[in-house]
Amino acid sequence: xxxxxxxxxxxxxxxxxxxxxxxxxxxxxxxxxxxxxxxxxxxxxxxxxxxxxxxxxxxxxxxxxxxxxxxxxxxxxxxxxxxxxxxxxxxxxxxxxxxxxxxxxxxxxxxxxxxxxxxxxxxxxxxxxxxxxxxxxxxxxxxxxxxxxxxxxxxxxxxxxxxxxxxxxxxxxxxxxxxxxxxxxxxxxxxxxxxxxxxxxxxxxxxxxxxxxxxxxxxxxxxxxxxxxxxxxxxxxxxxxxxxxxxxxxxxxxxxxxxxxxxxxxxxxxxxxxxxxxxxxxxxxxxxxxxxxxxxxxxxxxxxxxxxxxxxxxxxxxxxxxxxxxxxxxxxxxxxxxxxxxxxxxxxxxxxxxxxxxxxxxxxxxxxxxxxxxxxxxxxxxxxxxxxxxxxxxxxxxxxxxxxxxxxxxxxxxxxxxxxxxxxxxxxxxxxxxxxxxxxxxxxxxxxxxxxxxxxxxxxxx
Numbered sequence: 317x318x319x320x321x322x323x324x325x326x327x328x329x330x331x332x333x334x335x336x337x338x339x340x341x342x343x344x345x346x347x348x349x350x351x352x353x354x355x356x357x358x359x360x361x362x363x364x365x366x367x368x369x370x371x372x373x374x375x376x377x378x379x380x381x382x383x384x385x386x387x388x389x390x391x392x393x394x395x396x397x398x399x400x401x402x403x404x405x406x407x408x409x410x411x412x413x414x415x416x417x418x419x420x421x422x423x424x425x426x427x428x429x430x431x432x433x434x435x436x437x438x439x440x441x442x443x444x445x446x447x448x449x450x451x452x453x454x455x456x457x458x459x460x461x462x463x464x465x466x467x468x469x470x471x472x473x474x475x476x477x478x479x480x481x482x483x484x485x486x487x488x489x490x491x492x493x494x495x496x497x498x499x500x501x502x503x504x505x506x507x508x509x510x511x512x513x514x515x516x517x518x519x520x521x522x523x524x525x526x527x528x529x530x531x532x533x534x535x536x537x538x539x540x541x542x543x544x545x546x547x548x549x550x551x552x553x554x555x556x557x558x559x560x561x562x563x564x565x566x567x568x569x570x571x572x573x574x575x576x577x578x579x580x581x582x583x584x585x586x587x588x589x590x591x592x593x594x595x596x597x598x599x600x601x602x603x604x605x606x607x608x609x610x611x612x613x614x615x616x617x618x619x620x621x622x623x624x625x626x627x628x629x630x631x632x633x634x635x636x637x638x639x640x641x642x643x644x645x646x647x648x649x650x651x652x653x654x655x656x657x658x659x660x661x662x663x664x665x666x667x668x669x670x671x672x673x674x675x676x677x678x679x680x681x682x683x684x685x686x687x688x689x690x691x692x693x694x695x696x697x698x699x700x701x702x703x704x705x706x707x708x709x710x711x712x713x714x715x716x717x718x719x720x721x722x723x724x725x726x727x728x729x730x731x732x733x734x735x736x737x738x739x740x741x742x743x744x745x746x747x748x749x750x751x752x753x754x755x756x757x758x759x760x761x762x763x764x765x766x767x768x769x770x771x772x773x774x775x776x777x778x
Contacts, residue, residue, distance in 0.1 A: 317491045319442050322426035324484045325385075328392065328477055329419050332361075335461035335473040337589035338608045341597045342465045347405045351594050352733065355523070355718040358590065360409045362711035363519050364416025366704050367512040370560045372424040373700040374503050380495050381429050386488055388422035393481030400474040424703040429492065431687065431695045441626060457615075458589075462608025501558040508560050510549040515708060517542030523715035525723075561704065562697045570689045570763060571698065577755035578682040579709030580748055581642060584649045584675065586713030587745040588614070592652065594721075595738045600657045613665045617672030625680045634763045637681050638756035645674045646750030653742030656735065685763070716748070717741045 336343075336357060344354045375384050395418055398411035430442060464472040521538030524530040553559035566572040589611065596607035621628075629637055648671030655664055686702050687695065724737035 317487070318430050321484065321487045321491060322423070322430050324480065324487060325389065325422045325426045328389075328480045328484065329423055331457045331480070332396070332415070332474070332477060335457045335464075335476075336361075337593050338458045338461040338604055338611070339465045339470045339473050340590070340593050342604055343408075343470050346470060347402075347408065349405050351598055352718055352721050354405070355590060355714050356405070357408055357412055358586070358714045359519065359523060359711050359718075361412040361416040361419070362586065362707050362714065363516060364413045365420045365707040366515050366519075366711060368417050368420035369424055369704040369707060370511060370700050371503065371508060372421050372703070373428065373697055374501075374560070375421060376425045376428055378503075381425050382488065382492050382495055384421055385425050385429065385492070386485055388418050388420075388425065389481050389484045389488070391418035392422055393478050396474040396477035396481075400471040420703075420707075424699050427703070428695065428699050431699060432692070456612075458608030458610075458612040459605065460608070462603065462605035466603045466605040504556055504558060504560040507549060507552055507556060510545045510552060511561055514542050514545035514549060515704075517545065519708070519711055519715055522712065523718060525719055561701055565690070565694065565698055565701055568689050570685050570759070571687075571702075573755050573759055574682050574686040575702065575705045577638065577642065577752040578679070578686070579705055579712075580752035580755070581645060581675075581678055581682065582706060582709035583713035583716060584645065584745055584749045585679075586710035587717035587741065588649060588652070590714050590717050591738050591741045591745070594733065595652075595655060595735065598733055599735045599738060610661065610664055611668065614668040614672035614675075617669040618676035620669075621673045621676035622680070625677055628677060629681055629684075633761075634681055634685055635756065635759045635761060637677065638685070638759070639753050641674055641678050641681075642753040642756060643750050645671070645678050646746040646748070646752075648674060649746035649749055650743055651746075653739040653746070688763075713745065717745060720744055 340354045340357070341351045343357070344351045347354075372384075392415060395411055395415035399408060399415060402408035402411055460476070461473045464470070464476075517538045519542075521535050521542055524535045524538060549561070550563065553561065553563050566575070592611045593607060596602045596610060597604060602610075648667060651667045651671070655667075687698060690698050720741045721733065721737045724740050725731075725733060728734075728736075
């Protein structure tokens, strides 16, 4: 039940992300802004996740994982009500930041609870099972969000988190045992401030490049501040006894490569829903409901792969899957750039379904590889590190997509978004995902084979 319960938290988080992407054009009109500028509603949430995730492991040890998990679910549901009550983009961004802080505690702490009780030979199975409830969010999100936005109001896309949160709390109280708080190491406040400022400044500066309403001096200031704080954190982490982001974990090859290669792939996770919502609604004039009915097929393909992913990885191995599947995953993102208003619906659905299938295979393998060679004592720190890197990758994906759109519009010297701008977005994001294969190609041929051997031994004993 524990992977399922943690999956419910992931479901709530992923439902929120996909619903928001579908509703961006309508929300932009309601809040008197543009669809491209509305990307801040996604990036502010993801950035808050990335900044606060590193303290999740410390919080779980200090206050107890079960207690933090419940508190995070409550805060996530309450902040969702705050999002629904927003009357301006600024109010929405503030509520989304609070929601991101809650998510930073919710999902990583839930994953820590699961990792502490899962044997290594069952890690792949647990990761696959954990993802299945979470994938229901992207499946249900686009059509449900499109329906609510088209026939009711965008405010309801946030309010649906409330009943899901109540169910999650009930399941936690019923099935997860109370754990006593430990005496954790002192929280690395200097490291937290340096890493937080670095991430916030770099992502904000990167997102501001190409925007006409942000001066070049301010962009340079943001990027310079982010880079300086990042370098200071590296200097600090080498001297601190217990740094908040433990860079020594990167000495484990499988962990380091899964972070680098996995994040290049995750650019597409953040960018694709954002680009599809703009293409189908702004470019093709579809209603949010019609656009949602098309885009949900990507998540349906991902759910289909979860049924056979353990067999596929066991049959072909981690390195071949990660190396060649990264090329296939990126290629399907590129295919989306060829969509036109007269493209048959069945062809769009097929491309999105297959793309979601291969993307699901890629991330299940990456997520398993992340923890394959780590000890149980490393799991809490590694979960925080990996979750921060994942959210940063998705956030950069959204920011990169918005940057490409802005640069394309500026290059054409145009005032309005057109299909060609979105096309370049898909092309470049797809190529970045394909570059991940260069990172995975560095893995040894027998990478993580011990996971398959232990799984087969357990199956033989049973």
